[in-house]
Amino acid sequence: LHIRVLMLLSLAMALACGGLVMWDPQTFADKIGGFTVANGPALIWATCTGMIHGMAFKPRFWLWQLVFFPPFAWAVMGFVLVKAFV
Numbered sequence: 001l002h003i004r005v006l007m008l009l010s011l012a013m014a015l016a017c018g019g020l021v022m023w024d025p026q027t028f029a030d031k032i033g034g035f036t037v038a039n040g041p042a043l044i045w046a047t048c049t050g051m052i053h054g055m056a057f058k059p060r061f062w063l064w065q066l067v068f069f070p071p072f073a074w075a076v077m078g079f080v081l082v083k084a085f086v
Helices: 004-023 025-032 039-054 062-067 070-085
Strands: none
Touching: 004 025, 004 039, 004 070, 025 070, 039 070
């Protein structure tokens, strides 16, 4: 998964999610249905995972590789971004 195009995708999606939260959190929360117990931590985890993958960092320990698996983060960030813009 350490292909430059995928890493740029991770970085771009993470920056978009983080930027939207920082720019106008209330409007962003209203568009995605609020920051609940389910989607708040998922968005934080996905943004962190996207930044980790986008900056070309690969955890050594197998458990952390599973925790920070980029395709799961892409699904969460993609869902949030689509919901925010559609």
